[in-house]
Amino acid sequence: MDIDKLLEMLNKAFADEWLAYYQYWLGAKVAKGPMKDAVIAELAQHAGDELRHADMVAMRIIQIGGIPVTTPKKWFELSHCGYAAPEDPQVEALLKQNIKGEQCAIGVYKSILDATAQKDPVTYNMVLQILQDEVQHEEDLQSLQEDLTGIIKHTRK
Numbered sequence: 001m002d003i004d005k006l007l008e009m010l011n012k013a014f015a016d017e018w019l020a021y022y023q024y025w026l027g028a029k030v031a032k033g034p035m036k037d038a039v040i041a042e043l044a045q046h047a048g049d050e051l052r053h054a055d056m057v058a059m060r061i062i063q064i065g066g067i068p069v070t071t072p073k074k075w076f077e078l079s080h081c082g083y084a085a086p087e088d089p090q091v092e093a094l095l096k097q098n099i100k101g102e103q104c105a106i107g108v109y110k111s112i113l114d115a116t117a118q119k120d121p122v123t124y125n126m127v128l129q130i131l132q133d134e135v136q137h138e139e140d141l142q143s144l145q146e147d148l149t150g151i152i153k154h155t156r157k
């Protein structure tokens, strides 16, 4: 396993986690519209999970001799998934941008799984745990989006 390559992948994922954390954290503060309370609770819970993921990835980077990205400025340079500002606080818009973020995160962690399979069981295991959370996040947001679509259809009848 090429350690430099692995460190690069992990630092990119680390940057993604911080941006995802902030995107959820702020989304949970500004959210408006139908089912606001349920959406806020979900976004806040996801924010906590992303911060925990950042912690897990940072610990592994340090264990294998690297340094987690030292400045927030670099998060944008390294990030795969970027940052979608919650400028439109309507719950529909927030769900849409966070679903996109989760789909990106799922792709990122799948590629790290592929790169570490049979080579680095510790990183593989950690990434698998994170991937399971991201899949769950995506599903939870999708189901809120479905409920929301149902409510909107109902009120427009």
Ligand SMILES: [Fe+2]
Pocket (backbone or CB within 6 Å): 017, 020, 049, 050, 053, 105, 130, 134
């Ligand atoms: Fe995450």
Ligand SMILES: [Fe+2]
Pocket (backbone or CB within 6 Å): 020, 046, 049, 050, 102, 105, 133, 134, 137
């Ligand atoms: Fe997530």
